[in-house]
Amino acid sequence: MIIIRTKGSTASALPYILPILLFIAFVSVYPFVNGILKSFYTDMVFGAGRYFSGLENFREMFSDSLFWVGLRNNVIWAATCVGLELVLGMLIALLLNLPYIKLRSVHRALILLPWATTPVVAALIWRYIFGVMGPLNTLLRAVGFSNPPGWLITPGYSLFACIVANVWIGLPFVIVILLAGLQSLPLDIYEAASIDGAGVLRRFFYLTLPLMKSLILILVTLTSIWTFNMFDIVFSMTNGGPGNSSLLLSLYAYQNAFAYFQQGYGSAIGIVCLFILLLPVTFYIREVRSET
Amino acid sequence: MKPKKSVVIIMNILAIMIVFLILSPLLMLVLNSFRQTTDIYENPLGFPEKPSLSNYSEIVRSTTFGRNFLNSILVTTVTVSLCIIVTTLAGYAMSRFNFKGKNLLILWLLASQAFPGILMIVGMFSLLNRYSLQNNPLGLIILYTTFTIPFCSWLLKGYFDGIPEALEEAAMIDGCTRFKAMRVIIVPMAVPGIVAVGTFAFLLSWNEFFFALVIMRDNANYTLPVFLSRFLGTGGAVEWGPLSAGALLTALPPILIFLFAQKFLIGGLTKGALK
Numbered sequence: 001m002i003i004i005r006t007k008g009s010t011a012s013a014l015p016y017i018l019p020i021l022l023f024i025a026f027v028s029v030y031p032f033v034n035g036i037l038k039s040f041y042t043d044m045v046f047g048a049g050r051y052f053s054g055l056e057n058f059r060e061m062f063s064d065s066l067f068w069v070g071l072r073n074n075v076i077w078a079a080t081c082v083g084l085e086l087v088l089g090m091l092i093a094l095l096l097n098l099p100y101i102k103l104r105s106v107h108r109a110l111i112l113l114p115w116a117t118t119p120v121v122a123a124l125i126w127r128y129i130f131g132v133m134g135p136l137n138t139l140l141r142a143v144g145f146s147n148p149p150g151w152l153i154t155p156g157y158s159l160f161a162c163i164v165a166n167v168w169i170g171l172p173f174v175i176v177i178l179l180a181g182l183q184s185l186p187l188d189i190y191e192a193a194s195i196d197g198a199g200v201l202r203r204f205f206y207l208t209l210p211l212m213k214s215l216i217l218i219l220v221t222l223t224s225i226w227t228f229n230m231f232d233i234v235f236s237m238t239n240g241g242p243g244n245s246s247l248l249l250s251l252y253a254y255q256n257a258f259a260y261f262q263q264g265y266g267s268a269i270g271i272v273c274l275f276i277l278l279l280p281v282t283f284y285i286r287e288v289r290s291e292t
Numbered sequence: 293m294k295p296k297k298s299v300v301i302i303m304n305i306l307a308i309m310i311v312f313l314i315l316s317p318l319l320m321l322v323l324n325s326f327r328q329t330t331d332i333y334e335n336p337l338g339f340p341e342k343p344s345l346s347n348y349s350e351i352v353r354s355t356t357f358g359r360n361f362l363n364s365i366l367v368t369t370v371t372v373s374l375c376i377i378v379t380t381l382a383g384y385a386m387s388r389f390n391f392k393g394k395n396l397l398i399l400w401l402l403a404s405q406a407f408p409g410i411l412m413i414v415g416m417f418s419l420l421n422r423y424s425l426q427n428n429p430l431g432l433i434i435l436y437t438t439f440t441i442p443f444c445s446w447l448l449k450g451y452f453d454g455i456p457e458a459l460e461e462a463a464m465i466d467g468c469t470r471f472k473a474m475r476v477i478i479v480p481m482a483v484p485g486i487v488a489v490g491t492f493a494f495l496l497s498w499n500e501f502f503f504a505l506v507i508m509r510d511n512a513n514y515t516l517p518v519f520l521s522r523f524l525g526t527g528g529a530v531e532w533g534p535l536s537a538g539a540l541l542t543a544l545p546p547i548l549i550f551l552f553a554q555k556f557l558i559g560g561l562t563k564g565a566l567k
Binding site for chain 2: 009010012013014015016017019020021023024026027028029030031032033034035036037038092095096098100101102107108109110111112113114116117118119120121122124125126127128129131133134135138139168171172173176177180225229231232235236250253254257258263264266267269270271273274277280281284285288289
């Protein structure tokens with residue numbers, strides 16, 4: 001009998017992994033390391049080069065009130081988006097999972113359309129909806145609110161309006177993943193529980209949630225990472241305004257690096273974002289790798 | 293225990309209403325693209341009274357939209373092709389070989405999904421400049437291909453893991469090289485996974501905004517998201533009519549591709565997350 005070694009060595013794997021290694025080395029590892037290095041440099045005005053300044057960018061950042069505004073907004077933004085997506089997503093997934101819901105696969109396909117929509121397109125649709133004379137305020141006036149706010153031009157509301165737009169993009173993915181999770185739950189436990197007299201709420205909190213714990217945790221981690229780094233929505237809807245009331249760190253870093261030509265300062269802000277994401281990322285890697 | 297008929301009807305109506313509510317912003321975009329800007333401003337909730345295609349002809353004739361559309365097509369098709377080639381090979385290798393540094397590679401792929409865009413673009417800037425990849429579609433293609441790699445190679449590794457190795461062993465005993473066995477036997481069996489990966493790469497590169505905004509400097513070189521953002525402007529009155537037409541033409545290709553491939557993509561997404 002001929003024995004063929006199917007688990008090949010590094011040498012036989014090389015032709016297969018060479019392309020991915022090239023891309024990762026030049027477009028992932030290199031810019032990552034170089035980006036971190038650049039945060040220790042300060043850029044001079046008029047493109048006159050840069051000089052090594054150690055931790056100066058970080059020191060400056062911690063006394064920069066706009067950085068703290070951005071950080072606070074970012075935390076509110078990520079927590080509210082992820083929370084809303086998860087709660088709404090679970091409610092809608094539970095509804096669609098009811099055994100007598102017709103057209104479930106049609107619903108599922110249609111619900112995912114916002115997720116496939118170009119984020120900039122989503123941002124401009126919602127900018128129109130939240131406009132002073134837009135559809136939302138027209139509707140509010142029609143039902144009796146005589147003086148609805150200008151959502152995008154009022155400091156207390158602008159971030160909230162952006163959150164709604166981002167939830168619209170992010171919710172579909174959460175619904176579809178939760179729905180798939182619900183559909184893979186073992187039915188017999190539920191039958192046993194309802195024979196024992198457990199009501200809908202009890203079954204949800206004592207069976208569904210514990211059974212789906214690891215899926216929900218991965219989902220929270222992934223959506224947190226995506227939401228935290230999101231740029232498109234706020235840039236196109238409010239550009240951080242009015243008066244920086246909806247400024248996010250991704251936008252503030254972009255403004256510094258490419259409007260004020262302080263790339264070192266921009267990448268220092270990026271490093272702070274990376275540090276904040278370190279915990280969810282570590283958790284995500286552990287979960288994904290333990291399951292293979 | 294059978295639910296009451298009234299409950300069945302109410303829940304079904306509720307489901308349809310929720311789907312309609314989620315889709316309503318897109319429906320509004322479709323309607324607005326057939327209305328005049330003045331009409332849109334005067335009656336935000338109205339239907340097109342005299343539907344016309346004038347917004348479409350205006351956005352195509354008097355802006356760089358057509359050119360930018362072609363840029364998006366070019367960047368997207370090349371990215372999708374490169375992504376499929378690179379991640380099929382990598383996914384196969386990660387599934388079948390025990391090469392040195394495999395764990396490190398997988399670790400890096402997973403972690404890199406959280407790298408902030410600003411860090412990557414600042415780190416990449418001088419290299420892009422040196423090789424004239426700034427303001428050049430090739431620069432975007434290289435970046436986008438790399439961004440698709442973590443998710444796509446991971447998904448394909450999972451697909452290849454599900455295909456028994458005995459299949460290519462049999463072909464190799466019959467005298468095939470490993471590469472030929474992979475191409476002729478294994479790849480055709482992984483077509484659903486490859487379609488999912490291609491769709492994912494399409495959505496990512498067609499919809500991406502941040503890197504295109506930083507890299508593309510001339511109107512003629514913009515991709516569609518950057519064009520729309522520039523057309524929207526930073527203040528003042530917005531030309532909602534033509535903008536809606538442009539936005540709809542931008543959103544339509546990914547939506548159509550998604551509807552066509554949703555079976556494979558949903559399969560890949562849920563498999564990836566549930567595994």
